[in-house]
Amino acid sequence: MKSGDKNNPTSNGLIVREQEPLNLEMPFADLNSFQTPNELFYVRCHFPIPEIAAADWRLKIEGEVEEPFELDYAALRAMESRTVAATLECAGNNRDFLEPKVKGVQWGLGAVGNASWTGVPLSAVLDRAKVKPGAIEVILEGADEGEIANPPKPGGRIRFARSVPLSKARQDVLLAHEMNGEILSPSHGFPVRAIVPGWYAVASIKWLRRIIVTSRPFAGYYQSIDYTFWERTADDLPTLKSLTEQLLKAEIARPERGEVVPANTPYRVHGAAWAGDAEITKVEISTDAGATWNPARLGDDSMPNAWRLWEFDWRTPATSGPQTLMARATDSRGRTQSFERSPDAGTYMITHILPIVVEVR
Amino acid sequence: MKSGDKNNPTSNGLIVREQEPLNLEMPFADLNSFQTPNELFYVRCHFPIPEIAAADWRLKIEGEVEEPFELDYAALRAMESRTVAATLECAGNNRDFLEPKVKGVQWGLGAVGNASWTGVPLSAVLDRAKVKPGAIEVILEGADEGEIANPPKPGGRIRFARSVPLSKARQDVLLAHEMNGEILSPSHGFPVRAIVPGWYAVASIKWLRRIIVTSRPFAGYYQSIDYTFWERTADDLPTLKSLTEQLLKAEIARPERGEVVPANTPYRVHGAAWAGDAEITKVEISTDAGATWNPARLGDDSMPNAWRLWEFDWRTPATSGPQTLMARATDSRGRTQSFERSPDAGTYMITHILPIVVEVR
Numbered sequence: 001m002k003s004g005d006k007n008n009p010t011s012n013g014l015i016v017r018e019q020e021p022l023n024l025e026m027p028f029a030d031l032n033s034f035q036t037p038n039e040l041f042y043v044r045c046h047f048p049i050p051e052i053a054a055a056d057w058r059l060k061i062e063g064e065v066e067e068p069f070e071l072d073y074a075a076l077r078a079m080e081s082r083t084v085a086a087t088l089e090c091a092g093n094n095r096d097f098l099e100p101k102v103k104g105v106q107w108g109l110g111a112v113g114n115a116s117w118t119g120v121p122l123s124a125v126l127d128r129a130k131v132k133p134g135a136i137e138v139i140l141e142g143a144d145e146g147e148i149a150n151p152p153k154p155g156g157r158i159r160f161a162r163s164v165p166l167s168k169a170r171q172d173v174l175l176a177h178e179m180n181g182e183i184l185s186p187s188h189g190f191p192v193r194a195i196v197p198g199w200y201a202v203a204s205i206k207w208l209r210r211i212i213v214t215s216r217p218f219a220g221y222y223q224s225i226d227y228t229f230w231e232r233t234a235d236d237l238p239t240l241k242s243l244t245e246q247l248l249k250a251e252i253a254r255p256e257r258g259e260v261v262p263a264n265t266p267y268r269v270h271g272a273a274w275a276g277d278a279e280i281t282k283v284e285i286s287t288d289a290g291a292t293w294n295p296a297r298l299g300d301d302s303m304p305n306a307w308r309l310w311e312f313d314w315r316t317p318a319t320s321g322p323q324t325l326m327a328r329a330t331d332s333r334g335r336t337q338s339f340e341r342s343p344d345a346g347t348y349m350i351t352h353i354l355p356i357v358v359e360v361r
Numbered sequence: 362m363k364s365g366d367k368n369n370p371t372s373n374g375l376i377v378r379e380q381e382p383l384n385l386e387m388p389f390a391d392l393n394s395f396q397t398p399n400e401l402f403y404v405r406c407h408f409p410i411p412e413i414a415a416a417d418w419r420l421k422i423e424g425e426v427e428e429p430f431e432l433d434y435a436a437l438r439a440m441e442s443r444t445v446a447a448t449l450e451c452a453g454n455n456r457d458f459l460e461p462k463v464k465g466v467q468w469g470l471g472a473v474g475n476a477s478w479t480g481v482p483l484s485a486v487l488d489r490a491k492v493k494p495g496a497i498e499v500i501l502e503g504a505d506e507g508e509i510a511n512p513p514k515p516g517g518r519i520r521f522a523r524s525v526p527l528s529k530a531r532q533d534v535l536l537a538h539e540m541n542g543e544i545l546s547p548s549h550g551f552p553v554r555a556i557v558p559g560w561y562a563v564a565s566i567k568w569l570r571r572i573i574v575t576s577r578p579f580a581g582y583y584q585s586i587d588y589t590f591w592e593r594t595a596d597d598l599p600t601l602k603s604l605t606e607q608l609l610k611a612e613i614a615r616p617e618r619g620e621v622v623p624a625n626t627p628y629r630v631h632g633a634a635w636a637g638d639a640e641i642t643k644v645e646i647s648t649d650a651g652a653t654w655n656p657a658r659l660g661d662d663s664m665p666n667a668w669r670l671w672e673f674d675w676r677t678p679a680t681s682g683p684q685t686l687m688a689r690a691t692d693s694r695g696r697t698q699s700f701e702r703s704p705d706a707g708t709y710m711i712t713h714i715l716p717i718v719v720e721v722r
């Protein structure tokens with residue numbers, strides 16, 4: 001994958017948001033299939049991409065297990081594998097829409113993609129290691145590492161790591177070695193990345209090197225300082241939480257922001273919507289800045305943890321001028337996107353309705 | 362207390378570290394008694410000092426209790442009270458000794474003090490409210506409030522709040538209304554401040570307004586982002602922890618940094634040492650930059666959660682020049698201060714041996 005190659009980050013149509021570390025965005029206007037082609041899939045890195053040779057790679061399984069062991073690449077690939085569709089979305093996707101601007105990579109609409117992932121269920125590996133009673137979480141550690149700039153920060157270099165509850169680990173986490181039927185590229189986590197379906201992609205650790213079963217809650221940097229939000233209980237006291245499940249969202253691929261649209265013409269508005277492990281049951285489109293809403297047609301592919309495509313036939317206005325389009329999703333849990341955004345979500349979980357302003361001419 | 366008055370922060374010999382919010386340090390060279398006089402006691406504020414009239418004040422007890430209730434000032438003072446000695450130390454005390462410099466108030470030696478506190482045991486209030494089964498923590502909320510500058514931050518204004526485990530809350534937390542036999546001053550938390558003995562003073566919430574019993578771990582801003590450190594398990598993965606118990610420390614009051622000391626003269630080196638709820642069993646002094654160590658005499662007052670005074674008779678060198686003095690404490694748990702400092706402690710918990718450089722003339 002040329003565009004994910006850290007020596008050549010500016011090819012193949014991906015938008016370069018950062019060079020070091022490498023952060024590449026899919027131009028979301030190019031969406032045209034349920035499965036995002038690998039070369040268009042966004043790339044999110046926190047540190048330089050580790051260069052790992054398959055022959056040298058080992059995956060350690062340790063911690064609160066009866067039988068810690070390690071696997072090499074051939075052994076992992078020889079294990080029984082599954083293939084699942086999963087949409088990965090960066091928790092900071094759409095940050096570029098926020099006013100006032102906030103810190104972090106200024107993602108537009110394209111820090112999201114949907115692929116089919118092939119790999120070994122984490123449950124198989126845990127079963128082989130025999131998890132001890134009392135274990136509550138599984139820590140996934142990547143090989144990517146570096147130093148954090150600002151306090152509160154751990155001393156020295158740290159590796160990227162995240163934990164999932166043991167129940168989630170056993171339910172559907174995958175140790176993926178293929179993406180859309182191809183061997184993972186270095187920028188997508190070669191040789192193995194975890195896929196945590198329905199969760200923000202920060203949990204889907206790339207360049208996986210270690211699995212640690214633990215009996216104590218893990219509060220690593222990327223789930224206690226970074227990638228967090230504030231939850232308010234009835235007491236109205238904000239308490240810090242780790243980002244986990246994806247929230248509800250519909251995004252418009254076309255028209256794109258600033259697009260010039262011919263007047264009084266049929267136009268196919270289309271995009272995708274997702275809601276973690278819930279089903280997208282409705283997508284509505286407003287072409288008049290939210291005054292009225294009309295249902296979009298939903299794509300046939302509907303499965304948990306993967307996005308659902310949608311389209312809407314728009315007759316563009318007869319008169320010239322700016323026009324604001326919006327999409328809003330509803331899911332099988334009865335959630336619907338709203339106009340408001342909670343300031344407790346900070347720089348993440350941008351789940352409110354996003355306006356797309358076009359120019360009718 | 363004149364020096365703690367927010368309208369007149371620069372009097373009475375306290376060192377002004379910040380004006381807004383008010384942060385005042387005791388000149389530690391003035392240490393001369395087990396009990397720190399109120400007017401010399403350091404003041405740590407995060408927001409403007411709330412102006413609270415005793416007649417208007419209410420303390421609410423709520424959350425996971427059978428019988429939530431509120432107390433007014435007269436009712437609280439009418440309850441049976443206890444008086445305990447407790448040393449309060451700011452978790453950032455000695456930050457001015459760190460090289461390279463780190464962010465935060467640049468405290469020298471004097472963000473620490475020892476007072477006797479009179480108030481109502483929190484356990485009595487909890488008993489009256491009847492804590493429900495399943496409760497695990499008690500949140501203490503102050504009336505001081507404001508907005509946080511940098512993410513990750515909650516939306517809008519928040520109040521200063523901290524939690525303690527239910528067991529600690531029942532053991533020895535005090536709802537103090539007197540400090541060294543005087544009504545609390547506004548800068549020290551009038552009308553009521555919590556005292557959490559043996560813990561860093563951040564837990565001893567001033568201007569207390571609400572006590573919330575909770576069945577879920579509380580991760581408020583001041584215990585999940587601010588006032589935290591990194592703990593490494595056997596896996597060498599840093600995991601975030603809240604600052605709780607005070608660590609071991611001996612501080613030299615005299616001579617002070619940069620003091621000019623006459624050559625070949627008897628000099629009384631003295632100071633204080635503390636170790637949370639452990640007993641200080643030994644303080645040793647080095648007057649040759651750590652090459653040799655000699656025992657100091659310990660003061661008679663030795664009790665958990667309060668500092669212990671010490672002194673050492675030094676014959677100053679016959680020759681002029683800079684001289685480095687050090688003190689190191691040992692406690693009843695067998696801990697001894699070391700020269701090293703863990704970078705995982707960040708900008709807090711400065712517990713290594715501190716050099717005091719003087720000039721012999």
